[in-house]
Amino acid sequence: MGAPERYKLLLATVLPRPIAWVTTRDVAGAINAAPFSFFNVFGSDPATVGIGIGSKGPAEPKDTRANIRTNEQFVVNLVPFALAEQMRVTSIAFPRGVEEPREAGLSLAPSMRVGVPRIADAPVSMECTFMQEIALGSFGLVLGKILMVHVRDEAVTNAARQHVDAEKLDLIGRMEGGWYARTRERFELPAIALEDWKGRP
Numbered sequence: 001m002g003a004p005e006r007y008k009l010l011l012a013t014v015l016p017r018p019i020a021w022v023t024t025r026d027v028a029g030a031i032n033a034a035p036f037s038f039f040n041v042f043g044s045d046p047a048t049v050g051i052g053i054g055s056k057g058p059a060e061p062k063d064t065r066a067n068i069r070t071n072e073q074f075v076v077n078l079v080p081f082a083l084a085e086q087m088r089v090t091s092i093a094f095p096r097g098v099e100e101p102r103e104a105g106l107s108l109a110p111s112m113r114v115g116v117p118r119i120a121d122a123p124v125s126m127e128c129t130f131m132q133e134i135a136l137g138s139f140g141l142v143l144g145k146i147l148m149v150h151v152r153d154e155a156v157t158n159a160a161r162q163h164v165d166a167e168k169l170d171l172i173g174r175m176e177g178g179w180y181a182r183t184r185e186r187f188e189l190p191a192i193a194l195e196d197w198k199g200r201p
Contacts, residue, residue, distance in 0.1 A: 003137070016173030016181040020051050021077040021087055023108070024067035025116050026097065031108065033090045033100040033119065034064050035079065037174035038139070047146035049076055049128060055138045056093075063096055065133075065140050072130035073114040074144060077122035080170045081182055113147040123152040123169040 001009070020039035024032045038052030053065040061069070068074050079087045089104035101108055101119070108117035111127045118125035128144035155168035166183065173181045 011174075012176040015175050016183075017175075019079045019087070019172065019174055020049070021079050021090070021119060021122065022051065022064050023075045023077060023101070023116055023118060024064050025071060025073070026063065026067050027070055028097065030097050031099050031101055031117060032063050032067055033077075033104070033106065034062070035087050035091050036064070039076075041146075042143070046131075047149075048131065049126060049144045049146060051076070051142045051144070052136065052139050053142055058138075061140060065142060068130055068142055068144075069133070071115070073116050074128050074130070075111055075114065075116050075118045076126040076128060076144070076146075077119040078124040078169070079172050080121075080123050081172050082170065083119075083121060084172055084180065111148075118150065123155055123171070125150040 017037035018039055020036045022032075022034055022036060026032060036051050036053060040050060042048045042050045053062055055061050055065075064074070083106075086104040086106055090100040090106075092100075092103070094100060094103065100106075107120040109120040111118050111125075113127045114129065116127075118127070126146045127148040127150075128146050131143040131145050133143070134141040151164055152169070155165050157163045157165050166186075169183075171183045173183060175181050
């Protein structure tokens, strides 16, 4: 398979994928926002996010990757169902320097630990600093250290114990093509203790 075919196959089978709605600032001060579904967290000590960010063309990284390289700060916002359309607008291939949050009608809020704003209505925002970038062909796997996490108040059930009601976050995930999934439909499978497994009838 060529790279385009591999890309299509991965998008059609690795499902659902969480979406990193990344805000960055360019050298001129313009705020960029773009969604990426090659994304997850990869550790808690330090708290680490990883985002696979492609290129516009040969040797031309997408604006998000270029901005992170420039100032080493970014915010990963998570996407609720209520902002799905705005997220879609920010995925348009606007020219460099166009502020996607403005195009999508998004409100921004100042971050506390980095100089890049977060999306005010996102239920979760993670303020990050750049750790390293791993070259993966035309993609770059950008690793960031999470300095602070903002969670919508109404979704926090016990702040002291870090308990969050996932249903109230109402996040969406990326499926194949133009399809997305909501995360409110869940089922529970409690972990099985080894002692219980050994003692099964």
